[in-house]
Amino acid sequence: xxxxxxVPESVVADALRGIAAAHPSLxxxxxxxxxxxxxxxxxxxxxxxxxxxxGHEPLHAGFVGPGMxxxxxxxxxxxxxVPDQMVRAAAAVDGGAGVLFxxxxxxxxxxNFDMAAELAxxxxxxxxxxxxxxxxxxxxxxYTAGRRGTxxxxxxxxxxxxxxxEGAPLERVEAIARRVNASARSFGVxxxxxxxxxxxxxxxxxxxGELELGVGIHGxxxxxxxxxxxxxxxxxxxxxxxxxxxxxxSPVLLLVNGMGxxxxxxxxxxxxxxxxxxxxxxxPVARTLVGNYVTSLDMAxxxxxxxxxxxxxxxxxxxxxxxxALRWGC
Amino acid sequence: xxxxxxxxxxxxxxxxxxxxxxxxxxxxxSAIGDADHGANLRRGFTAVSATLDKETPDTxxxxxxxxxxxxxxxxxxxxxxxYGTLLRRTGKALGDAAEVTREQLAEALGAGVAAVGQLGGxxxxxxxxxxxxxxAVEALGRSFAAxxxxxxxxxxxxxxxxxxxxxxxxxxxxxxxxQDPGATSAALLVGALVEAAA
Numbered sequence: 001x002x003x004x005x006x007v008p009e010s011v012v013a014d015a016l017r018g019i020a021a022a023h024p025s026l027x028x029x030x031x032x033x034x035x036x037x038x039x040x041x042x043x044x045x046x047x048x049x050x051x052x053x054x055g056h057e058p059l060h061a062g063f064v065g066p067g068m069x070x071x072x073x074x075x076x077x078x079x080x081x082v083p084d085q086m087v088r089a090a091a092a093v094d095g096g097a098g099v100l101f102x103x104x105x106x107x108x109x110x111x112n113f114d115m116a117a118e119l120a121x122x123x124x125x126x127x128x129x130x131x132x133x134x135x136x137x138x139x140x141x142x143y144t145a146g147r148r149g150t151x152x153x154x155x156x157x158x159x160x161x162x163x164x165x166e167g168a169p170l171e172r173v174e175a176i177a178r179r180v181n182a183s184a185r186s187f188g189v190x191x192x193x194x195x196x197x198x199x200x201x202x203x204x205x206x207x208x209g210e211l212e213l214g215v216g217i218h219g220x221x222x223x224x225x226x227x228x229x230x231x232x233x234x235x236x237x238x239x240x241x242x243x244x245x246x247x248x249x250s251p252v253l254l255l256v257n258g259m260g261x262x263x264x265x266x267x268x269x270x271x272x273x274x275x276x277x278x279x280x281x282x283x284p285v286a287r288t289l290v291g292n293y294v295t296s297l298d299m300a301x302x303x304x305x306x307x308x309x310x311x312x313x314x315x316x317x318x319x320x321x322x323x324x325a326l327r328w329g330c
Numbered sequence: 331x332x333x334x335x336x337x338x339x340x341x342x343x344x345x346x347x348x349x350x351x352x353x354x355x356x357x358x359x360s361a362i363g364d365a366d367h368g369a370n371l372r373r374g375f376t377a378v379s380a381t382l383d384k385e386t387p388d389t390x391x392x393x394x395x396x397x398x399x400x401x402x403x404x405x406x407x408x409x410x411x412x413y414g415t416l417l418r419r420t421g422k423a424l425g426d427a428a429e430v431t432r433e434q435l436a437e438a439l440g441a442g443v444a445a446v447g448q449l450g451g452x453x454x455x456x457x458x459x460x461x462x463x464x465x466a467v468e469a470l471g472r473s474f475a476a477x478x479x480x481x482x483x484x485x486x487x488x489x490x491x492x493x494x495x496x497x498x499x500x501x502x503x504x505x506x507x508x509q510d511p512g513a514t515s516a517a518l519l520v521g522a523l524v525e526a527a528a
Contacts, residue, residue: 008369053406076373078364079407107496108407111449115402115411138500145499198369203360218364220497223504 001195001202008197012054012074019061023324026064033085035061035072040093046164046173047071047093049086050102050157052109053078055196055297056217059153062325068161069102069323077196077297078218080108086116090125098126098170100177102157104149105133128170130177132156134186134305136245137214137223150217151255151294151305152184155317158326162319176316180307185246187238188303190215190222190259194296213237217259217296217303231266235273238304243281248308251286253317254278255305260295262302267291270302286314293325331429336526337393338382343522345375351518358511362498367409367511374405374413390430391438394421408496409512412446412459413519419445436470436477443467450495457491457498457505459512466520474523481520485513 005011013030020028027036041047050060051073060072070093075081090099103113117127134152160177190212193202203219206212211229214222256271271290278285286309309317320329348371356368378397387393398418402410420442424430443463452458462484469480486509493505
């Protein structure tokens with residue numbers, strides 16, 4: 001596998017130095033692996049801190065800035081960050097109104113953020129946590145760790161970030177974040193496996209001419225493998241499984257997300273099919289976002305996330321945001 | 331009797347074993363997880379042995395507690411908090427005695443394993459590191475070699491199991507037929523006790 005890297009060990013640090021060079025609006029602490037908005041801490045404003053394994057760019061560092069995250073903590077590739085990072089970030093961005101940890105539901109992220117929350121509280125920072133678990137590919141049962149957290153993370157970070165920017169108190173920002181998560185569901189499809197820098201070869205075998213339905217964002221295998229389908233067939237499948245669990249009674253936000261290696265030409269074509277299915281099902285789309293936002297290294301494929309919104313959530317979605325990867329209204 | 335130097339040798343031997351088996355751990359993890367277990371543990375235990383090279387605490391309990399804290403600070407993922415908690419709680423259970431018996435270590439390790447079960451919400455048969463650690467604690471009362479064998483057998487016994495915890499659990503039935511990477515690395519940790527005792 002040819003990769004544009006130096007050595008696997010320095011991939012994350014190298015990327016952080018590059019993020020710093022590209023975005024003067026951010027403060028990048030390469031050594032401690034924390035990315036902060038430059039004007040942090042903002043007095044009397046709740047600060048959102050998120051993080052997770054690297055390899056999902058622009059998630060999360062690309063969403064740091066006014067109207068969204070106050071800080072991001074990138075871990076090693078596909079590996080959650082360590083508690084020291086979150087504690088450092090929380091202390092740096094707390095403007096006195098407390099910190100909300102946005103955590104994707106993966107065992108590692110949950111455990112490390114839990115440990116960090118305890119330590120940050122010891123240092124006098126009020127911490128609330130919201131768990132994102134939107135992926136319908138995983139059946140929730142007594143025996144599983146629950147649904148995975150994927151595309152809805154973007155909706156949670158944007159909308160809760162807007163509430164924080166308006167000056168809402170911590171309990172309210174947390175409640176809005178939970179409401180967004182509860183209103184959102186995702187489903188992902190892989191057309192090729194991804195390769196981590198440490199392994200250097202695909203993390204799973206996906207023969208030419210086959211696709212993996214219900215894939216996660218770490219190249220972990222999905223729930224079913226089939227012969228390659230058309231964009232129209234994939235949209236039918238993905239939207240239907242999402243709507244089986246989310247039966248919206250009001251308009252939705254739509255994220256048509258690329259996994260990293262699928263060109264926008266294909267994503268836009270897929271978006272047309274997704275809109276067709278939603279129209280057939282009578283689901284109005286309030287806003288659409290198409291692009292690579294929650295990626296999985298060099299995986300080809302896409303995911304669909306729907307989030308049912310009311311007037312308040314839609315207003316917060318439309319509120320100004322100024323980050324490297326998401327920017328409008330400012 | 332086991333002293334601080336013994337625990338230090340145990341950690342160093344674990345670091346060496348994890349280094350030797352890094353590729354195997356990562357391959358096992360790529361089958362049912364996300365292909366980072368080997369690299370993560372190597373990073374963590376390399377940091378542990380570097381820390382112990384600089385400062386060796388003077389009690390067995392303090393060595394393990396320091397190693398545990400170091401793992402939590404460097405590994406990430408699920409294995410950082412889980413292995414970190416295992417060693418930290420085992421170290422705490424040993425108290426500040428300058429020397430401990432193998433039986434005392436077995437008892438303390440039992441407390442560490444219980445803490446891991448609580449943190450991860452896992453039990454025996456869930457296809458996790460506990461499937462190697464629980465039989466190892468049991469056997470450690472007899473000898474280091476017995477503990478190593480029991481851990482190895484426990485790791486092998488995860489192959490037919492269906493994962494109920496961690497990332498592999500997302501695969502459901504598809505996790506059957508693969509050896510659990512966490513149980514495999516746990517067997518390396520226990521196996522390193524034999525080297526430390528040699």
